Amino acid sequence: MAGNTGTPGATVTGRIMAILGAFDDHHARLALTDLARRAGLPVPTAHRLVGELVRHGALARSGDGYVVGRRLWELGLLAPIESTLRETAAPFLHDIHAATRATVHLAVRDGREALYLERMAGRASVPVVSSVGSTLPLHATGVGKVLLAHAPEDVRRAVLASLARVTPYTITQPGRLNEQLGQIRRVGYATTVEEMSLGACSVATPVHRRGQVVAAIGVVVPTLRRDRGRLAAALQVAAQGISRQLAALPPA
Template sequence: MGVSVTSRALDLLGAFDGEHRSLSLTDLARRAGLPLATAHRLVGELHRWGALAREPNGDYVIGRRLWQLGLLAPVQSGLRQAASPFLHDLYGTTLATVHLAVRDGLEVLYIERLAGHVSVPVVSRVGSRLPMHATGVGKVLLAYAPEEVRTEVLGRLTRITAYTVTQPARLLEQLRRVRAEGYATTGEEMSLGACSVAVPVRRGDTVVAALGMVVPDLRRQLPRLVSALQVAANGIGRTLNASVEWNSGLAGARPAAEG
């Protein structure tokens, strides 16, 4: 049953993800569901073009050329540009890992990140997606997401650590408080040893993103961090309103943008 070559080549690329950044030919073939000989030919072509590169051990990784291409993508570029200075300020003030994220379908998509020196186990990377219910930015985005999104997410609360909130009622209550108090927190719900705070970023009345930090412990400094985050979020919002260009690509109005 014939599938187009193009989609097969793309499937090979799609075999890479955050957990599989380096794959052998056999792995690639297996993950893309292709016969080895076919994978061999296609991977060769991708490699020749620069889409894939080889590591010293022969495994394949995403190549420099795809990296360059990807950087041309207008992914929330308006938002990122507006946010950049504020993220630096935040980082300078708190020295914590700072995140800017938007909702993409039913997940959180991290679009900017400043990594702190502090060794907190942070899972997120720019370009990675995480579940909404276990991250600070996720809870914020979920709190302000359309009803239907909330319903669907609440239906599948996967457990990640022992502290992940998996009871819909409890999460709903948390989301209510997020809306009431203006910020969300997590405590080791995504990875042990990491807590987070996050606040919404608004353009006008619409929440377009979430701004968050990851720290080893929240207890003592919560009010200070919330204030800092809110100041930054307000600044970003104001900058967004000031900028004329309505950026393309909203925070994922439809679930699962790519099919």
Template sequence: MVGRVFSVLDAFSTSRRTLRLAEIADSAGLPRPTAMRIIRQLVEHGALVRHGMEYEVGPRMWHLGLLAAVQSDLRDVAAPFLNDLHAATRATVHLAVREGDGALYLDRLAGSTSVPVVSRVGETLPMHCTGVGKILLAYAPDDVRRRVLDRLSRQTAHTLTNRSVLTAQLDEARRRGFATTSEEMTLGACSVAVPVLAGGAAVAALGVVVPRLGRDTARFVTAMTVAARGVGRMLEREALMRNSSP
């Protein structure tokens, strides 16, 4: 039963926020009467919300998601550094982690400049065409990189879908310590991102979104690197305290 419930919830995605019964049943691989019974219970408990003939994920799932350690602990640790980064750059600032083959956005502070940004907190976006996604992909295990590089979907006319070119970019991003995008996810939006390193692994990414890249890129990278190192040190300190406690 639990597996069927998750198959219903998994039918929803960033590109499929509202679905009809038939779409949910087909995606979950369930008979429509079975899907309907599960949906009714999820609506009753606030996990789904019904609008006419369509359903969407309800607020209860959001509140439960905030209890996950990757969300609460990391967001709490990173919050003051994100605020400092936002104050220093005045750009839209992102905190993200890798979830499967996508970039999960844990926090976002809007910038003072009007830039088309499609990300939302709690949303998962492709890694190959977002700044935070690219740097996370650069540090991802080989099997993750292979899967992502095998499915390079085009979001805009500027999205990189050439496997060799993107592979070279990822290698360079890891060598330089930052990744960039130029209107690859959204027209009119460019991004720069750095990894948050803790315990020898890239546990998250910090990124900024701006109208264009140019001479300010180096300044953004410097500010983000300082913030990322601060977050990484705090995470390592908290892990050390947990491991040393009786």
């Protein structure tokens, strides 16, 4: 159970964190009773604390339940690595978007998922399911494959052991995906073909800082038949520029 704080003597801070921790990818919206149960709190206590969180923007009402509020996302963007990445990458992402008119992504790894820090799209862009602040599977997205290829071994093993099918083209064979991850490390970019959304293909490359892959940038296009090499080269140039600027910053 997420954030269970049924232990006597739990502090107010602990109870609030239990409420916030009750939300996850499979429980993005929760009714009050479900929220109280997952947080391990009496309903009256949960009701009082949830009311405070709503007033401060940390939670928001949605239909007959509650969702995480925008204020938490705004605070999350102030974390040093996220804010630095977004600010540093922004001009490079704008250049890629202007040149391709494709949807452009900046993402980091959040556990076993890709967390999208930035998305740029226009009217001509392919419709995608990503949004700023959302998470998507590592194994089914271009930026996710890049991040998975450079993730710690235990993360790769865990992801390979639970490959969920998103579309008919999602790779769910561990051996095949693991082979792709090795190729990504060798060639420096990843691709997907309708593995997250039908009609959407992607190319993505890693962003480095001090020898570590800290993020991935990518584009989503209708097809890779003609422009795979050109898109990969453009992304690699942009990623190198971002990496150089990150390297010039003082250590976090």
